[in-house]
Amino acid sequence: MNNVRLEIGNFYVEHVKFEEITKLEDKVLSVNKEEILALIRQEEHLSNVDVNLVYPGENSRIIHVFDIIEPRCKVGDGDAYGGLTGDIKFTGIGRTNALRGVGVVLCEEINIPWESVIQMGGEGSEFSPYSSLTHLVIEAQPSAESTAKDYYEALMSAGSRVGGYLAEATRELEPDSVEIYEKSPLDAVDPTLPRIVYIYLIYSHSDIRETLLYGSRPRRIFPTIIHPNEVLDGAVVTANHDMPAGMRNESLIVINNPIIKELYKRHGKTINFVGVILSNEYPEFSMKDKCAAIAARMAKWQLNADGVILTQLGGGHPNVDLMLNCEKCEELGIRTTIVVSEESDSEGIQPPLVLFSPKADAIVSTGNTNELVHYGPVDEDKVFGGKKFRRMEQSIADPIEIPIMMIPGASSQIGGARLQAVEI
Amino acid sequence: MSKIKVVHYINQFFGQTGGEDKADTPPFSVEGCLGPGVLLQTILGDRAKVVGTVVCGDNYFWENQEQAKTEVLDLLAGFSPDLVIAGPAFNAGRYGPACGAVCEMAQEKLGIPALTGLYKENPGLELYRKKILITRAGSSAVSMKEDMKRLAELALKVYAKEPLGGPDEEGYYAHGVRKNRFSDRIAAVRGVDMLCDKLAGRPFATEIRLPDFDIVKPASPVKNLSEAVIALVTDGGIVPKGNPDRIKSATGNTYGKYSIAKMEKLTPEEFECIHAGLDNTYGSEDPNRFLPVDAMRVLEKEKLFGRLFDYIYTTAGCTVELSNAKKMGESIAADLHSQNISAVILTSG
Numbered sequence: 001m002n003n004v005r006l007e008i009g010n011f012y013v014e015h016v017k018f019e020e021i022t023k024l025e026d027k028v029l030s031v032n033k034e035e036i037l038a039l040i041r042q043e044e045h046l047s048n049v050d051v052n053l054v055y056p057g058e059n060s061r062i063i064h065v066f067d068i069i070e071p072r073c074k075v076g077d078g079d080a081y082g083g084l085t086g087d088i089k090f091t092g093i094g095r096t097n098a099l100r101g102v103g104v105v106l107c108e109e110i111n112i113p114w115e116s117v118i119q120m121g122g123e124g125s126e127f128s129p130y131s132s133l134t135h136l137v138i139e140a141q142p143s144a145e146s147t148a149k150d151y152y153e154a155l156m157s158a159g160s161r162v163g164g165y166l167a168e169a170t171r172e173l174e175p176d177s178v179e180i181y182e183k184s185p186l187d188a189v190d191p192t193l194p195r196i197v198y199i200y201l202i203y204s205h206s207d208i209r210e211t212l213l214y215g216s217r218p219r220r221i222f223p224t225i226i227h228p229n230e231v232l233d234g235a236v237v238t239a240n241h242d243m244p245a246g247m248r249n250e251s252l253i254v255i256n257n258p259i260i261k262e263l264y265k266r267h268g269k270t271i272n273f274v275g276v277i278l279s280n281e282y283p284e285f286s287m288k289d290k291c292a293a294i295a296a297r298m299a300k301w302q303l304n305a306d307g308v309i310l311t312q313l314g315g316g317h318p319n320v321d322l323m324l325n326c327e328k329c330e331e332l333g334i335r336t337t338i339v340v341s342e343e344s345d346s347e348g349i350q351p352p353l354v355l356f357s358p359k360a361d362a363i364v365s366t367g368n369t370n371e372l373v374h375y376g377p378v379d380e381d382k383v384f385g386g387k388k389f390r391r392m393e394q395s396i397a398d399p400i401e402i403p404i405m406m407i408p409g410a411s412s413q414i415g416g417a418r419l420q421a422v423e424i
Numbered sequence: 425m426s427k428i429k430v431v432h433y434i435n436q437f438f439g440q441t442g443g444e445d446k447a448d449t450p451p452f453s454v455e456g457c458l459g460p461g462v463l464l465q466t467i468l469g470d471r472a473k474v475v476g477t478v479v480c481g482d483n484y485f486w487e488n489q490e491q492a493k494t495e496v497l498d499l500l501a502g503f504s505p506d507l508v509i510a511g512p513a514f515n516a517g518r519y520g521p522a523c524g525a526v527c528e529m530a531q532e533k534l535g536i537p538a539l540t541g542l543y544k545e546n547p548g549l550e551l552y553r554k555k556i557l558i559t560r561a562g563s564s565a566v567s568m569k570e571d572m573k574r575l576a577e578l579a580l581k582v583y584a585k586e587p588l589g590g591p592d593e594e595g596y597y598a599h600g601v602r603k604n605r606f607s608d609r610i611a612a613v614r615g616v617d618m619l620c621d622k623l624a625g626r627p628f629a630t631e632i633r634l635p636d637f638d639i640v641k642p643a644s645p646v647k648n649l650s651e652a653v654i655a656l657v658t659d660g661g662i663v664p665k666g667n668p669d670r671i672k673s674a675t676g677n678t679y680g681k682y683s684i685a686k687m688e689k690l691t692p693e694e695f696e697c698i699h700a701g702l703d704n705t706y707g708s709e710d711p712n713r714f715l716p717v718d719a720m721r722v723l724e725k726e727k728l729f730g731r732l733f734d735y736i737y738t739t740a741g742c743t744v745e746l747s748n749a750k751k752m753g754e755s756i757a758a759d760l761h762s763q764n765i766s767a768v769i770l771t772s773g
Contacts, residue, residue, distance in 0.1 A: 113673055113700050126606075194623045196616075206703040242703075258612035271620065307623045309615050315701065315743070337619035339611050342632065343743065348602035349554055350746045351635045358634060362622050364615040365631040368602045370743075404604065415612030420631060421602040 005182040006229040009075070009097040009175030016053055016102060016134045024169040029102065031136070031166065039161050045154035046140040052384050054105075054135045057121045060382035061375070062137055063389070063396060065116040065408050066108035066152075066241070068130055068250040069159040071099040072234070073167035080167065081160040083237035086215025092229035097170040103130055103252055104163045105137045106155045107385035110148055114244040115391055115406040123376030124402075129409045129417055130252075137384045138162065149207045152241040159251070181229050181264055189272040197305040198259050198276045199223075199295055199329075200231070200414075201321050203240055203314040205283055210239040211313065213278070223279035223295035225302070228260045231276060238313060246341060246369045246405040247314050249413055258416040259309060259339070274303045281314060281321040288321050296328035305329075310338045311414050316354045323357040330359040337362040341411040342421050344368045346403065352421065366412055367419035369405035428472035428583060431503045432461045433496070433510040433526045435519045439479030447518075449481030451492065453499040460568060464509065467576045476503040478526075482518035485525070497529050505536060507583045512541030512561040512571045513548065524552030531556060537582045541575040542597075549597060557582060559596045600635070652766035655733035657756060659741025660707055660714035660773030661699030662690070671739060673700035677748040679739035679756060684732075689718035699773040701742035707773070714771050733765055741773055 012027060019030035033051060040049045054060055072080035075097055078090030105118075118128045118135075125131040138158060142151035202211035204218045211218065213226075214235055226235065231254075238249045260276065267273035279295045282288050299305040308329045312318040319340070326336045338360055342352035348368055376399055383396040394400050404410045404419065411419055436442055436449045438459040457465050457474040465474045478499045485492045500508060508530040510523035520542050527538035541561035542549050549558060559578050561571035574595045581588060591598040607614060614631075621628040646652050663671055669680050684690070690711035697707025697714065712718045720732045737756045741749070760768065 194620065196619065206705075209703060258610055259615065262612045262616045266616065266620075271616075307619045309619050335619070335622050337615050337622060339615040340632070342602060344602045345745045345747075349600075352602055352632055356634050360634075361630055362618050362628060363630050363632040364611050364618055365602075366611045367604045371602075371604045412611065415615055416610055418606045418608070418610050419604055420607045420611065420614070421604050422631065423598045423633070424601055424603045 004093060004184045004227065004229060005180065006092055006233055007095040008179040008181070008232070009095055009170065010177045010179065011097060011099050011170045011173065012176050013099050013101040013134065016136065018053065022165070022169055024173060029099065029166065029169065036136070036162055036165065039165055040138060040140065040158045042161070043154040043158050045143050045146040045150040046158060047143045049138070049140045052137045054120060054137050054384055056132045056134060058382060059122055059379045060120040060384070061378045061396070062105055062107065062118045062120065062135065063115065063383060063385040064107045064109065065118055065245065065385060066106045066155055067159060067248070068135070068252045068408065069104040069106070069163040070252040070255060071102055071104060071163040071166035072255070073097050073164050073171065075171060080164055081234045081237065082214055083212050083234045084156060084160055084215060088214055091214070091235050092227055092233045096233055097167055097175065099167055099170065101133055102166065103133045103135045104159050104166070105135045106159045107137060107139045108152070108155060109139070109141050109386065110151060111390060112242045113390060115389060115402060116245040116408060117375065117402055117406060118408055119375045119378070122378065124373050127373050127404065127407050127410045127419070136162065136166070139385060152208060152239070156239065181232055183228065183264070183267060183273065187268065189268050193270065193272045194306040195272045195274045195304055196263060196307045196309065197274050197299045197303050198263060199299065199308050199310050199325055200276055200278050201281050201310065201312045201318060201325070202236070202278060203318065204280045208239070208241040209243065212237040212239055218280055221280055223277050223291055223298055225298065226276050226278045228264065228273070228276050231257050231260055236278070240314065243314065244405045245408040246411045247413065249313055250408055253409060253412055253414060253416045256416070257414055258412070259311060259414055274305060279321070279325070281312065281318045285320070288324055292321065292324035292328045295325055296332050296334065299329060300332040300334055305334050308334050308336045310336060312340060313413055315343065319353045319355045323355050323360060326360045327357050336360070337364065339364045339366065339415045341366040341413050342368045344370055346370050346372050348421065364415070365420045366415065366417060367404055367410065368421040369411050370403050372401045372403055373407065375400050375402055427470070428580070429475045429504065429506045430468065430472045431500050431505040431508050432457060432464055432474050432477045433500070433508060433523060434459060434461070434477060434479055435522065436479060436481040439477070441479065447481045447483035448487070449479070450484050451478060451480035451495045451499055453478045453502065460572060463569065463572050464576055467573050468580070471580060472507070475505065480522065482516070482522055485522045486518055493525065493529060496526060497533055500530060501534060505534070507536060507579055508538035509575060509579050510538065510540040512559070512568070512575055513546060514561050514565060514571070515543040515546050515563040517547055520546035520548030521551055524548040524556065524558070527556040528552060537579065539575060539579045539582065541571050544597070553597050554599050554601055557596055646767045649729050650727060651730045653730050653733055653764065654720070654767050654769060655735070655737070655760055655765045656715045656717065656720065656771070657737040657768050658714045658771045658773070659739055660771055661697055661740030661742070662695055662707060662711045662714045662738050663698055665694055665696050667696070667698055671698065673698045673740050674742040676740055676744055677752065679737055679752050681735050681737050681759070683734055684717055684736050685734040687717055688721050690715055699740040699742055702773055714773065730766070733763070
């Protein structure tokens with residue numbers, strides 16, 4: 001009997017509105033605004049809270065985007081965001097309900113030195129995959145005595161509270177569809193299918209540049225095997241708070257890791273999706289090198305991988321981890337493919353990565369993050385998340401030129417977007 | 425309808441002036457075609473007319489730089505061309521880059537299309553491929569006929585603004601410039617597809633290829649450490665408190681030079697860390713973590729080396745464009761050279 005089975009119940013939402021009673025009916029999500037505000041106000045490190053609904057296709061914009069959370073709840077026991085709370089018991093198994101088509105957006109008001117702008121409609125809106133969702137946008141300021149770390153953690157906590165609250169509307173309902181994720185080493189998979197391992201590089205450096213694993217900080221871990229269901233059910237949470245959007249990777253996409261979903265789709269049919277190895281992108285080179293060697297051995301000696309697919313989180317120095325992991329795997333006879341975002345200049349002339357290995361012969365690009373995109377103007381009263389830009393002269397409703405790096409989701413480092421750079 | 429006016433640029437050898445002995449020939453022009461220009465006109469047929477040819481000695485071009493360029497440009501402009509074709513220059517090491525420079529000038533200053541043909545190892549290729557269209561050519565004039573045809577045909581296409589096929593199809597070198605577009609599949613799907621193709625031995629095409637990096641030759645070791653003057657340089661973004669010169673935390677192109685004369689160490693009251701690519705807490709708490717003035721002073725007293733230079737150089741090396749990084753490095757190096765610094769300890773953020 002195979003009890004490593006996760007069911008995700010999908011509830012597709014087509015419209016969201018503020019009403020007296022929170023409920024989901026005929027694909028319309030009604031939400032009690034006061035109850036949401038009360039929930040968020042439970043966070044002592046947040047003050048001046050405001051909440052707005054922002055719809056796709058409108059002449060609107062969300063700025064200072066900090067994170068986007070997918071509303072989820074576990075039917076039965078357990079936390080939908082075990083990665084934040086540390087709840088392990090039911091993460092990766094049982095039934096989790098997800099509201100699709102809705103995002104809980106958190107906007108930050110400390111001076112993180114980047115822009116982070118989602119254009120919801122009009123010119124430039126096609127770059128962020130989030131422009132097609134309806135968003136509940138939460139704006140809050142830090143409380144008087146709060147440090148930056150307190151504030152960020154409070155935002156994450158508020159986001160998961162509100163996400164959980166919204167998803168509660170689905171508890172007694174039948175989902176529109178159910179995704180089943182079931183995988184165990186005891187599966188009878190055709191032995192001639194290629195065995196694929198996903199090496200998922202994460203960024204755990206400091207309190208505000210963190211990837212949480214079951215609520216703990218994996219600063220000094222060695223590579224570890226994690227079940228893909230655990231990732232798809234919230235065990236891993238990115239908390240790279242002061243990074244630009246392109247390196248931050250929103251919670252919504254992290255919990256829907258596209259590499260894992262694609263490998264699962266083909267599991268047992270054209271490949272044997274053997275497993276996932278989580279590995280930290282250490283600050284010091286000696287540990288980068290050591291962990292790459294350990295991860296490659298784990299993939300080969302423990303999981304007997306034929307092929308490895310690699311992704312990174314973060315910017316320049318993780319390219320080193322990526323290339324080291326690629327080399328060590330190839331040296332052990334594992335063929336590798338890398339999915340990575342590029343950091344050339346705005347003209348696309350400078351090299352796209354800071355480090356290359358001659359062994360990295362199969363690379364998929366998620367786009368040049370420094371190429372500029374034109375956002376058309378939006379309605380003055382339809383900009384949410386802040387009152388002025390941090391790096392640009394223009395006022396917040398003006399047309400702007402913005403690099404891909406500062407558009408949430410545009411160059412998804414874990415492969416969730418269609419943007420790519422080609423050589424011309 | 426008037427024919428397209430083409431001007432052909434060639435060197436002294438193909439211009440029938442002479443060989444190496446005539447490489448310092450100053451630029452001159454003739455009406456119509458000269459040397460391989462005759463072949464060019466035959467290929468162009470009725471579609472275009474080679475109205476003039478500009479000839480310049482390879483040595484003259486490179487030894488006189490701006491002046492030679494101006495002279496050549498004036499001669500080109502004198503024909504009021506619609507299109508400039510240079511070479512092909514095969515593997516010739518000065519002729520190739522000269523063709524590249526001439527085409528770049530014609531494009532920028534005259535606003536007209538300009539193409540040349542080079543062998544894949546010609547140094548002119550890497551210098552100019554991003555700015556102009558360069559067609560493939562063999563390593564010597566043995567393949568003149570087919571190389572000229574490839575060059576001429578593509579030049580006409582470019583002039584007519586026809587959409588071009590890919591580099592392999594049309595016989596030119598990819599610019600090596602990255603340009604975004606939307607794929608039909610998300611990157612995760614493309615990644616798994618590519619891995620499966622690779623494992624099955626099916627052909628696949630990487631989306632990012634290995635670029636050509638500079639190989640920098642390291643300097644020789646310090647001869648006499650006990651007399652050496654050593655300077656500290658960092659890209660960790662350590663600046664005087666308040667960042668008086670407004671050095672940018674990311675994508676910057678300036679550096680600061682600050683006195684540390686008589687300082688035993690850097691203090692958090694006087695310095696701070698402004699690098700946007702890391703948590704500044706540690707650098708601001710103790711700036712010596714990036715610029716180890718404290719440790720250097722100890723070793724200086726112990727006479728391990730001569731003395732610590734009175735100035736530090738600093739910038740924030742976060743998402744800095746390569747070309748700007750190079751310029752800053754060259755500037756700092758020149759400054760250090762002029763002060764007879766023996767060695768640098770370079771730390772990174």
